[in-house]
């Protein structure tokens with residue numbers, strides 16, 4: 335790969351800016367100052383330094399975000415703020431995209447990556463990856479709802495959902511629940527509650543497969559997945 339492409343990909347600036355770094359002698363490859371933007375490097379083997387600091391090359395990026403409400407799970411939008419707008423430029427240069435969608439008003443765990451294969455397998459309906467949500471429900475959630483979700487409920491378009499595991503944390507005129515589902519139909523959690531005559535008034539995703547929301551992340555914050563979390567995801571979707 336060309337050195338200017340590699341460094342531009344990693345967020346060291348546009349190709350033009352990288353060219354200037356090269357011209358200024360700020361880039362070393364295997365301890366030799368390199369000035370030619372066309373110089374080829376092998377990111378796996380060659381040691382590239384910018385301003386005396388070793389550059390770590392990676393092809394893929396894996397991020398965990400605590401999605402805030404009011405932001406859409408898309409890569410771009412003419413009017414609304416997207417989860418990509420919340421990323422630092424140094425992460426955005428990897429062109430990550432959200433793994434699945436959360437509604438605009440839903441909060442919580444959203445994975446973002448540029449690893450299309452991993453994303454595809456995590457989202458494949460065949461994989462039945464469980465997703466757990468916390469929700470506040472307008473209405474009394476009952477043991478009958480637990481049974482209904484277990485058996486599958488009929489959504490308004492006639493679709494019968496797969497078994498969902500409902501746990502009641504607090505039952506009252508406003509109930510608090512956790513629900514684990516293995517599908518990802520549009521507005522699924524909200525529609526499942528509508529099917530039993532109740533309304534979701536707050537929704538937050540807690541986990542997706544082996545990946546659990548880091549509670550240290552404030553709304554709108556994100557971090558890279560650890561090597562261990564990446565490995566868990568890779569092993570999981572095999």
Ligand code: URA
Pocket residue numbers: 435436437438440520521522523524525537
């Ligand atoms: N189910 C919903 O209704 N909304 C979401 O954002 C995710 C699951």
